[in-house]
Structure formats: C-alpha cells, structure tokens
Amino acid sequence: MSDSKSYPKVLLGLMILVLIAFIPGLTMGQVSLSFSEIWQGLMGPADDPLTIIVRELRLPRVMLAFLVGAGLAISGAALQGLLRNPLADPGVIGVSASAGFGAVLVIHLGLASVSALALPLAAMIMAGVSTLVLIMMARRRDSLLMLILAGIAISSLMAAATSLVLNLAETPMTLRDMMMWLMGSLENRTYQDVMLAGPFIIAGAAILASTGRGLTALSLGEETARSLGIHTGQLRLSVILGTALIVGASVAVSGAIGFIGLVTPHLMRRWVGNDPGRLLLPSALAGGLLLMIADLLTRLPFAAGGGGLRLGVVTALIGAPVFLFILFSLKGRLK
Amino acid sequence: MSKLIASSLDIHYGDIRVVHQADIQLEAGELVILVGPNGAGKTSLLRALAGLLPYEGTIELNHIDLHKISDKERAKQIAWAPQLAPVHWPLTVKHIVALGRLPHMGPFDRLSSIDKAAITRALELADCSQFKNRLADEVSGGERARIMLARALAVEAPIMMADEPTASLDPAHAIRTMDILKAQAAAGAGVLVVLHDLALAARYADRVVLMDKGKIVSDGPAASVLSADNLARVYGIKALSGSKDGESWILPWQVL
Secondary structure, eight states, X not given: OOOOSHHHHHHHHHHHHHHHHHHHHHHOSSSOOOHHHHHHHHHSOTTSHHHIIIIIIIHHHHHHHHHHHHHHHHHHHHHHHHHTOTTOOTTTTTHHHHHHHHHHHHHHTTGGGTOTTHHHHHHHHHXXXXXXXXXXXXXXXXXXXXXXXXXXXHHHHHHHHHHHHHHTOOSHHHHHHHHHHHHOOOTTOOHHHHHHHHHHHHHHHHHHHTTHHHHHHHTTXXXXXXXXXXXXXXHHHHHHHHHHHHHHHHHHHHOOOOSHHHHHHHHHHHHHOSXXXXXXXXXXXXXXXXXXXXXXXXXXXXXXXXXXXOHHHHHHHHHHHHHHHHHHHHGGGOO | OOEEEEEEEEEEETTEEEEEEEEEEEETTOEEEEEOSTTSSHHHHHHHHTTOSOOEXXXXXXXXXXXXXXXXXXXXXXXEEOSSOOOOSOOBHHHHHHGGGGGGXXXXXXXXXXXXXXXXXXHHHTTOGGGTTSBGGGSOHHHHHHHHHHHHHTTXXXXXXXXXXXXXXXXXXXXXXXXXXXXXXXXXXXXXXXOSOHHHHHHHOSEEEEEETTEEEEEEOHHHHTOHHHIIIIIOEEEEEEEETTEEEEEEEEEO
C-alpha cells in the first residue's frame, strides 16, 4: 500500500535465506553429507543409499519444514489482522486443538497402524469440522468477539477431549506415541506427506495472501473498511477457510508446532511495518525459514538422546521467550 | 451529477426502531447538515445512507437501488468519515490517508501517480502534511479527526458523508473543516454532515435537516429549520441569532 522501498528487499532477502537454509537441511543429520554427495544423491540412481538419504529422507523433511512454517506464520499474520489482536494465532480459533484431537483419537483407536493416511485425514477432517462450526457461529452472530469466544470454547473442548483420550490410553506404547506426536516432529516424513499436506497448505496460503487489502483496511475498524468497499463477511470467511486448510494439513503431518504463527509476524513488523496486509508474504517466508532452522536444531548431536529432540518443543522453547521479549519491547504501542 | 434519494426509510437495531419513515435527498453541489438532539437517529440515518447499515425502504444512488450497487462501486461513489474511528495498528498518517484510495485499486495494484496526487491533496486540505510521517497513535484527538477527514477526502468521491467532523477540533480547525466541506460542495460534490454545533450548521448549510426521535421534523434553509419554534420544541432551548455580512448565525443561549 505505502510506497516503502524496503518491502521488496525484505522479500528478496528472505527468499535467498530460505534457499540457503536448504543446504544444511540436506547436509545435516545422522550421516553428514558434503556438497558433492548431495549432488550425487539428487542426481544418482534411485537405489543408491545417498539418493535414498537425500531424496527420500532429507528433501521431504526440509520441504515440509518450509511449508508448515510458512503456512502457520501466514495464518498467524492473517488472524492477527482479522482479529486486530497481536496475540492471535492459529491456536486461537481452536483449529489446531481440533486437528490434534482427531489425530490422537486415530492413534488411540489403533487406526494409525492400519493406514498411514488415517492420521492426516482425521486431523484435516477435524480441522474442517471445527472451522465449519465456527463459520456457522460467526454467520449467526456477526461479531469478532463471538468468533474469538467460540474459538476459545472449541479449543478448550478439544483439549479436554484430547486429555480424555490420553487418560484412557490402554498401553504405555500408545500413550508414548500420542505424546510424541503432540510434541510435533518432522522426522521420517516422506513424499507422501509432502503430497498430502502441500496442496492444502499452498491453497490455504493463496487464499490468505488474497486478503491483504481487506486486512489493511480493517486496521481502521469494520465500518470504515466496509465504507472502503471491503466485504468484511467474505474477508472473515476467507481467513477462516485459509487457516483451516493450512492448520489441518500442518498438524496432520507435523503434529503440534506452536509459536511460529504468533512470533513470526511480530518479528516481521520491525522490517515491513505494522500494515497487516504487507505482513502476510514476509511472514510466510520468515516462518518457513524459522521452522527450517528449528528443524536443524533438532538434528544437532546433543539433541539425539532420548529418542531425539522434538520440533514442537524447540519452537516453544525458543518462541515463548522471544515472544515475551517482543511483548515487553512494544511497551504501550499496541493497546 | 450525483444524487442520493432515500424514501420511507426505517432503521432498526434489534427490536428498537431508531429511524422511522425518513425521506431525505442529497444533490450534487449542496452541503446538507443533519442536526438533532442526542439519540435522534442522525448517525444511524447517515450510516444507512452510506450503505453501512441495513434498512427498510428505498435508497437510490443516481436512480439505482443502493442494494444493487457493488461494495466497491459504492465505495467509489460515497466517501465516509466516521466519528472516532479506531486505528488498530501503529500506522503512519500518510499510510492511513492512502487507504482512501483502496476503492480505486485492484487487489494487487500499487499506488499510481493519480492516487499519490489525491493523497497529497487530501493531506494538504485537511492540514495534515506537517505530521504525515508520524504514527497515528502519537497524535492528538483533534489531529486524529483531521486524519480521518483527509482519509475520506482522498477517496475523491462525488458524495461525501461525515459524522461530527468538528467534534474534537479547536475553533480554527472546526471552521477550516467546514470551509473544506463547503469547498467540496462548491466543487460539485454532494456533502452530508451530522453536526451538533448549531452555529456552524446555520452558517454553512445550504440546507438543514432537523431530526427528533427518529423522524425528520424539518428540512429546508437554515433560517426556517432552526426557527425559535423548532429549537424550543425539539431541543427545548432558546437561541440568540443575527446576521453578519449576509450570513446568518445562531447561538444556543438557555434551556427553556
């Protein structure tokens, strides 16, 4: 909207950093690989062990880290714009919790071992159902407060239902499976996961990217936004739908990964300003980058013990203090 | 030439009827000022006319039903300056005024030279140029009101509506704001303004519309609408009045 020169530079810089981050994403791991080995792995025959490591294990993992991080961050940015609340994130509208419940339920029922697709599908279906309920509530009562409260209610209900399933877990093994999954991870992901989550995340991100102008206008309140020709009801539905697609698909393939959606837009505000519309794309790129870096941390040698450091734990451990720091440094500026 | 005609307008908030059977019109080139006691329904009527509130009855913009006009087209035709508009993020003044160009832009357009010229004009007119690079949450209430006026001016719409644009302004800026609105009308826009200040209303209005308890009770030149009789009946006040250099003035004096 405004003619700041820094915006394209920030986008370009982030894109370059994302591309650079792909390199350690492919070299780092239980077996360290050199550049030439990566190249060999990318180009070599399918049955070569190098090829299997690079193409089947590491490439899908890096791609998913970027997709999930970018998706969570752009939904956080869009929700913060829609709710005009710097503390909003995909968790707020209850979609993450719903998707998590769907996944845990599938593990509990033993369906996860029947088909690899059962867990992702259940997470997405639950994300879809909770979003549908939210949309219906938001339509009946045309208010943002209603939407937030409904989100909190759904979120609490789903957290309680998840606890219930954990409570009823019959064997320590299932309980461990569910806990590990709730902590979030990108280990052992395949192209099947990329193909399953990727299209939904990309579609959701495209929907969210189209809401930029409306979110910017919404900075001046709903009434002024409408007087500027923005259909605020449609805008709200777009943000909810985009978020549901992204969060459902992300939670399905990577488990619960928090704080990316909350922290990334805050970091980007320093670079591209407070306009919620202009935050969307930089947040997406930066969120992808952050999750790629967090995933690298889980591969460090000291992290290997105890079944490996979980990605969701890393993002929470780094994200929560960073978030607190940002909150204090904002002082009275965000009321 | 733009023309807005509303007839038999009813507006409800839930079960409460706030406007009843209102007939009002606004033509290009006139400054119409809507006055009335608190709770008379002025703001509701203004919002409905701007297409921002559901209503029963008919509103036609250039002989087309307002319901049949797209949001974007309506936004190009009617500029809206609300009272006490929130600014939810620390955006610069210039950035906020630039939002007035949204109705003219496609989803991925950047500001054109026409847009930029309109923004500069609006900032100049509303006397905001000197603080255009400041953040909107760092300016005073009066400056905030001028920013909102500048934002509406930047739309450069043939119809402009403003809800108490002078409410938080010092006398110099209040007079200046009315001069700007009058100039907009003189340049061909239809301007509809809600005001509490009867002195400014009597002096600036081409036509005054007086509302009471959700109904329009009088509509015409200031001298006849703001008569001693009407003021006593609707407001319960007595006012002093006179004229200076051909312009009439009014000064609310005491409660009856």
